[in-house]
Amino acid sequence: MTDVLPPILVTGQRRQIAAMHFPGRMNSPSGEQPIEVSGEGDPEDPPIYDRCADPAQQVDWNADAAAAEALRRFQNSAGDPLLDNRERSMVLIRNPVTGMVTAENLEVGVPGAGEVPFNVDGFGWANVVGLIHSHPGSRSFPSSADLYNYPVWQGLVTQAGGSQGLRLYIVGAGNDGPGTPDRLMIRVYNQTNIASGEQGQAGPEVNQNALPCNV
Numbered sequence: 001m002t003d004v005l006p007p008i009l010v011t012g013q014r015r016q017i018a019a020m021h022f023p024g025r026m027n028s029p030s031g032e033q034p035i036e037v038s039g040e041g042d043p044e045d046p047p048i049y050d051r052c053a054d055p056a057q058q059v060d061w062n063a064d065a066a067a068a069e070a071l072r073r074f075q076n077s078a079g080d081p082l083l084d085n086r087e088r089s090m091v092l093i094r095n096p097v098t099g100m101v102t103a104e105n106l107e108v109g110v111p112g113a114g115e116v117p118f119n120v121d122g123f124g125w126a127n128v129v130g131l132i133h134s135h136p137g138s139r140s141f142p143s144s145a146d147l148y149n150y151p152v153w154q155g156l157v158t159q160a161g162g163s164q165g166l167r168l169y170i171v172g173a174g175n176d177g178p179g180t181p182d183r184l185m186i187r188v189y190n191q192t193n194i195a196s197g198e199q200g201q202a203g204p205e206v207n208q209n210a211l212p213c214n215v
Contacts, residue, residue, distance in 0.1 A: 014060075015205055025051050063101045063129050074090075074106075074171065081184075086109050087133060087135070088133060089107045090104060090133075091128050091132075092132065093123050096127060103132070105118075126162045129166070132170075140185050150191075153168075168188065174202070186208060
């Protein structure tokens with residue numbers, strides 16, 4: 001009997017397949033109600049949906065932007081847009097006052113030496129909403145170590161008073177379909193789809209040009 005993989009709800013600045021466009025900030029997710037972001041509009045005009053005005057969407061939107069910034073930091077650190085053979089990691093920290101998410105504490109491993117730990121020094125785990133690391137020369141799917149450690153990382157967040165739904169961003173090689181060259185991709189996983197990644201179902205791709213809500 002073939003296992004049925006759970007559906008993946010695409011939120012934030014992500015797409016499930018390369019043929020799709022990345023969502024715009026004002027595009028309403030399926031089933032969501034519009035949010036009127038200005039009280040001065042013509043009442044005959046349809047209401048405007050702003051993902052950044054929706055608390056359920058805002059964290060994903062800002063976390064994806066921070067993941068895109070982390071990739072740029074990885075590339076600057078490597079001096080190579082395709083990265084090198086060293087794994088890199090950062091933690092994504094949400095400011096509880098402003099709601100903004102920033103990529104912090106770049107860690108660089110040694111060549112060919114497995115996973116680099118995530119460094120939360122100066123922040124703690126309570127405000128960690130995401131973790132990002134690279135898989136040099138490999139695909140953007142969870143490794144066996146990622147699958148083992150994900151519930152441990154989530155546990156550290158919740159024990160510190162943080163929230164469920166920890167995002168794990170993986171930078172690795174991927175392509176846009178058969179016959180297309182490999183390129184770096186950021187894919188995101190959480191408790192709803194990380195097991196599907198083990199079965200070969202890629203997580204949503206994150207827009208490398210993603211911008212936070214305050215831009």
